[in-house]
Amino acid sequence: xxxxxxxxxxxxxxxxxxxxxxxxxxxxxxxxxxxxxxxxxxxxxxxxxxxxxxxxxxxxxxxxxxxxxxxxxxxxxxxxxxxxxxxxxxxxxxxxxxxxxxxxxxxxxxxxxxxxxxxxxxxxxxxxxxxxxxxxxxxxxxxxxxxxxxxxxxxxxxxxxxxxxxxxxxxxxxxxxxxxxxxxxxxxxxxxxxxxxxxxxxxxxxxxxxxxxxxxxxxxxxxxxxxxxxxxxxxxxxxxxxxxxxxxxxxxxxxxxxxxxxxxxxxxxxxxxxxxxxxxxxxxxxxxxxxxxxxxxxxxxxxxxxxxxxxxxxxxxxxxxxxxxxxxxxxxxxxxxxxxxxxxxxxxxxxxxxxxxxxxxxxxxxxxxxxxxxxxxxxxxxxxxxxxxxxxxxxxxxxxxxxxxxxxxxxxxxxxxxxxxxxxxxxx
Amino acid sequence: xxxxxxxxxxxxxxxxxxxxxxxxxxxxxxxxxxxxxxxxxxxxxxxxxxxxxxxxxxxxxxxxxxxxxxxxxxxxxxxxxxxxxxxxxxxxxxxxxxxxxxxxxxxxxxxxxxxxxxxxxxxxxxxxxxxxxxxxxxxxxxxxxxxxxxxxxxxxxxxxxxxxxxxxxxxxxxxxxxxxxxxxxxxxxxxxxxxxxxxxxxxxxxxxxxxxxxxxxxxxxxxxxxxxxxxxxxxxxxxxxxxxxxxxxxxxxxxxxxxxxxxxxxxxxxxxxxxxxxxxxxxxxxxxxxxxxxxxxxxxxxxxxxxxx
Numbered sequence: 235x236x237x238x239x240x241x242x243x244x245x246x247x248x249x250x251x252x253x254x255x256x257x258x259x260x261x262x263x264x265x266x267x268x269x270x271x272x273x274x275x276x277x278x279x280x281x282x283x284x285x286x287x288x289x290x291x292x293x294x295x296x297x298x299x300x301x302x303x304x305x306x307x308x309x310x311x312x313x314x315x316x317x318x319x320x321x322x323x324x325x326x327x328x329x330x331x332x333x334x335x336x337x338x339x340x341x342x343x344x345x346x347x348x349x350x351x352x353x354x355x356x357x358x359x360x361x362x363x364x365x366x367x368x369x370x371x372x373x374x375x376x377x378x379x380x381x382x383x384x385x386x387x388x389x390x391x392x393x394x395x396x397x398x399x400x401x402x403x404x405x406x407x408x409x410x411x412x413x414x415x416x417x418x419x420x421x422x423x424x425x426x427x428x429x430x431x432x433x434x435x436x437x438x439x440x441x442x443x444x445x446x447x448x449x450x451x452x453x454x455x456x457x458x459x460x461x462x463x464x465x466x467x468x469x470x471x472x473x474x475x476x477x478x479x480x481x482x483x484x485x486x487x488x489x490x491x492x493x494x495x496x497x498x499x500x501x502x503x504x505x506x507x508x509x510x511x512x513x514x515x516x517x518x519x520x521x522x523x524x525x526x527x528x529x530x531x532x533x534x535x536x537x538x539x540x541x542x543x544x545x546x547x548x549x550x551x552x553x554x555x556x557x558x559x560x561x562x563x564x565x566x567x568x569x570x571x572x573x574x575x576x577x578x579x580x581x582x583x584x585x586x587x588x589x590x591x592x593x594x595x596x597x598x599x600x601x602x603x604x605x606x607x608x609x610x611x612x613x614x615x616x617x618x619x620x621x622x623x624x625x626x627x628x629x630x631x632x633x634x635x636x637x638x639x640x641x642x643x644x645x646x647x648x649x650x651x652x653x654x655x656x657x658x659x660x661x662x
Numbered sequence: 663x664x665x666x667x668x669x670x671x672x673x674x675x676x677x678x679x680x681x682x683x684x685x686x687x688x689x690x691x692x693x694x695x696x697x698x699x700x701x702x703x704x705x706x707x708x709x710x711x712x713x714x715x716x717x718x719x720x721x722x723x724x725x726x727x728x729x730x731x732x733x734x735x736x737x738x739x740x741x742x743x744x745x746x747x748x749x750x751x752x753x754x755x756x757x758x759x760x761x762x763x764x765x766x767x768x769x770x771x772x773x774x775x776x777x778x779x780x781x782x783x784x785x786x787x788x789x790x791x792x793x794x795x796x797x798x799x800x801x802x803x804x805x806x807x808x809x810x811x812x813x814x815x816x817x818x819x820x821x822x823x824x825x826x827x828x829x830x831x832x833x834x835x836x837x838x839x840x841x842x843x844x845x846x847x848x849x850x851x852x853x854x855x856x857x858x859x860x861x862x863x864x865x866x867x868x869x870x871x872x873x874x875x876x877x878x879x880x881x882x883x884x885x886x887x888x889x890x891x892x893x894x895x896x897x898x899x900x901x902x903x904x905x906x907x908x909x910x911x912x913x914x915x916x917x918x919x920x921x922x923x924x925x926x927x928x929x930x931x932x933x934x935x936x937x938x939x940x941x942x943x944x945x946x947x948x949x950x951x952x953x954x955x956x957x958x959x960x961x962x963x964x965x966x967x968x969x970x971x
Contacts, residue, residue: 386767389757412762416735468735468760475728507728512716515727549719550917590891590919623890624750625790654790661754662726 348382348390351655353437363635363643373397375436377404381658387412391658393435404435405459416468426458426501427466427479428521429539429562438660440558440585440593440619442631442649446601446611447579451537451566453488458523460487460499475507483525489535490525499525517543533569535604554590559583568604577602585617593619609638627651688825691737691764693748694721695941696804697774697813699950701741703839704817708828712737717942720917722794722889726751734759737770739824741817744775747801769824774816775801778809781870793887802939806871807847810950814839846951850876850958857965863904863932864913865923868939876958881907884914884923892922904930910970911961913937916944935964 355375359368380392388410395404407422425433431448436455444455452458462483469476485492485499492498505519519541527535540563547556563580579601587593595617603609613635620628629649636642688709692698698713705711712733715724721743734740734755742748756765763770775798783799784792803809818836822829858877865884873880882903886896903909910932912923916939923934937957938944947956964970 383766386765387762409757411757411760411765413760416760418758418760468732470732470735475732477728505728509727509729515729517728545725547725549716551919552723552725553720553917554919623790624794659726659750659752659754661758662728 346382348380348392349656349658351379351653351657353377353379353435353651353653353657355436356650356652357442358648359645360648361643361645363645364641365635365637365639365643367643368645368647377435377437379655379657384408416470418466420464421462423461424459424464426460426462426481426483426523427464427503428452428458428501428523428537429519429541429564430543430560431562432457433661437627437651437653440583440595441597441615441617442629442647443615443633445562445581445583445597445599446613446635447562447564447581447599450601450611451564451577451579451604452523452539456488458487458489458501460484460490462499466503473508475505477503477505477507479503479505485525489523489527489537491528493526493531497526497531499523513548514544514546517545527568529569529571535566535568537567538565539563554587556585556587558585564601566602566604570605575603575605575607577604577607591621593617593621595619603638611638612636625653688738688821689736690739690741691733692741693743693752694804696950696953697741697743699941699953700804700810700813700839701817703950704814704832704835705821706831706835708825708831709739709821713942717938717940717947718916718944720915721747721940722750724748724751726755728758730755731758734764735761737761737764739770739772739820740764741772741774743801743804744773745780745798745801745803746796772816772820774813775803777816778803778812779806779871781874782867793885794889796888800867800870802868803871805869805939806875807843807850807954808875809871811840811843814843842951846954850954853958853962857962857971860911860965860970861907861909862911862913863900863909863926865915865918868915869913869937872939872957876961881909884912884918884926897922897926901926901930904932910968911935911964915939933964933968935960937961 353376354373355377356372357368357374358371360370375395375397378394378396380394381390383389388408390406390408392406393404395402403423405422405424407420407424410419410421413419425435427433429448429452431439431445432452436444444457448457449455460483462481464479464481466477466479469478479502481501481503483490483499483501485497487499490497490499501521501523503519503521505517507515507517509515519539521539521541523535523537523539525535527533542561544559545557559582561580561582564578566575566577566579568575568577579599581597581599583595583597583599585593585595595615597615597617598613599615600610600612603611613633615631615633617629617631619630622628627649629647629651631647631649633645633647634643635645687707688705690698690701690705690709690711691714692701692711693714695713695715695717698711701709701711714730714733715721737759740756742752761770762768765771780799780803782796784795784797788795788797804813814836818832821832825832854876859879860877861879861881862873863882863884864880867883867885867888869878869880872878882900884892884897884900886893904912904926909930912927912932912934914920914923914934914936916936920934920936926932927934936944937960938947938953941947941950941953943953944956947953
């Protein structure tokens with residue numbers, strides 16, 4: 235319709251131009267022009283008829299209105315425009331042949347663009363906290379993910395986080411999926427495979443905050459996240475899933491400090507997993523991280539972790555019932571100016587999904603301070619989470635913390651997590 | 663003369679059996695039991711088939727367990743339903759499988775939905791305000807036996823490509839499967855013929871292909887939108903619509919809570935029918951044929967019990 239309108243304008247413009255030209259012309263030329271004008275008038279009439287027909291078609295209702303309570307049937311006649319899949323996309327798991335083109339994002343509308351998603355993490359806090367209080371209302375983080383297969387040998391994942399502290403590349407790594415010998419290698423900036431909480435993004439946690447041991451002993455909210463190389467191998471055996479991971483990092487992050495190029499940091503992890511029944515399973519792991527710390531090139535930090543997760547999810551009710559019980563224990567040994575500080579921290583948590591949309595959870599966590607093993611913070615939390623859909627979560631958390639200095643905090647945390655776009659599924 | 667033929671056939675068989683490589687079985691992994699069942703029909707004893715999701719499990723909500731990583735690590739062929747059905751759990755498993763063959767695009771990755779008849783492909787602008795809408799169309803396409811035939815052909819083609827030595831075997835088994843399927847389809851059509859156009863309500867949009875194949879008319883859903891649990895207002899609307907149109911049957915997948923469907927049923931005088939959407943959904947639906955045998959039998963029982971028409 236817009237198109238025919240444009241044609242009409244052009245026609246009118248041409249007519250006007252012609253009428254100005256008329257007086258300057260000779261008699262015979264005028265007859266010629268008259269004929270041309272008549273022709274144009276005919277064309278204009280035809281166009282007007284076409285426009286009228288189109289308007290009538292648009293005014294006609296596409297379908298009869300459905301009976302109350304009945305879902306509207308799919309519009310029958312509206313055939314979307316089609317585009318051919320570029321050669322080479324065939325067999326990439328996507329559909330082949332002509333594809334409908336839609337006006338909005340779908341995980342396949344991209345053809346070659348990466349899957350793009352944005353996750354908002356809004357946190358509100360109420361109550362009293364004398365130590366490091368959270369703002370009352372804050373869009374704590376907006377995380378953008380860009381994920382795609384690079385070539386037949388690798389895929390790439392980028393996570394860019396924007397917060398009040400600025401925009402930061404949270405992760406960006408290449409995963410080689412086609413290496414021989416059961417090896418999976420990652421290169422880039424990534425969260426180290428240390429325990430469970432450290433590997434998860436904030437929206438993957440069942441709480442609005444990070445447990446104390448990770449905050450005190452493993453680099454805070456950011457966690458152990460650095461540029462490096464990660465290699466993991468499956469150790470095939472008939473008893474259980476066993477995976478060994480070795481990682482080398484640049485050594486500059488919230489936990490480690492690299493004073494010279496050779497001051498690398500190392501992370502190792504051994505993870506075992508076994509299905510107990512079809513609906514229960516056990517997941518245990520042990521991790522170690524080692525590198526130089528901020529005291530000096532001779533001062534090192536070593537953290538050893540043990541984690542265990544028990545999961546229950548009955549297959550017949552997998553969409554509405556599950557329990558996850560988890561614990562992580564961390565032992566830190568950190569060289570100081572004169573002596574060495576040893577610290578210990580742990581958390582234990584349980585999360586229960588009691589209906590399709592509701593989760594309840596509890597967590598107890600405590601941790602010594604990395605610089606002083608005699609200072610211990612303790613905290614307990616109760617959590618209630620509501621899932622309006624798979625793409626958003628609303629969470630409230632009551633947290634009571636007793637800090638080593640003797641001060642106490644009683645807080646309510648509120649969290650809104652929301653995701654748009656195509657966010658890749660999370661690793662188990 | 664007869665003895666010569668027998669001897670020749672026996673010799674040929676022996677030759678065939680002793681050909682190098684012919685004895686090796688292909689390790690096939692299918693994401694659902696439906697695909698596994700069809701793969702077994704085609705592959706016979708030349709392949710070993712494992713299914714990841716159980717038939718009584720919601721295929722949208724499968725956990726990406728590390729034990730599946732081990733299964734996928736050994737797979738030579740991975741058959742997926744596709745159309746984003748497994749998108750919330752399969753991609754990380756494939757990445758972690760350390761198996762180059764089954765990566766999307768690899769020779770060991772098969773998505774038979776590309777050759778199947780897919781319904782409900784959304785037109786126009788789609789947003790998640792429509793719920794967990796499948797942008798690539800309804801992924802429950804195996805519930806039309808005609809699509810079973812298409813899936814079988816896709817599997818036969820791929821197996822013949824991967825294992826050329828047994829191509830004739832796969833082709834023969836596909837032909838046999840097709841013949842038995844045609845027979846069964848006639849039987850099912852005959853059984854369902856008196857109830858053509860029967861109006862039903864279903865919980866989730868799992869039954870579009872099934873309804874098309876068996877002449878049912880799905881006029882409403884217990885879920886207000888795909889993946890969104892029932893709301894009081896929508897439930898009321900469904901009850902009113904069912905009363906107005908005299909709908910007597912609510913079909914529910916085994917993995918959904920029957921509380922809301924039961925309450926709708928009691929208020930509208932209908933019956934709830936738990937129907938398996940997949941092989942293994944109930945014990946008697948033990949293969950692709952029995953899935954429809956069971957479905958049709960259960961449906962006819964409830965039609966007779968409710969007097970629905």
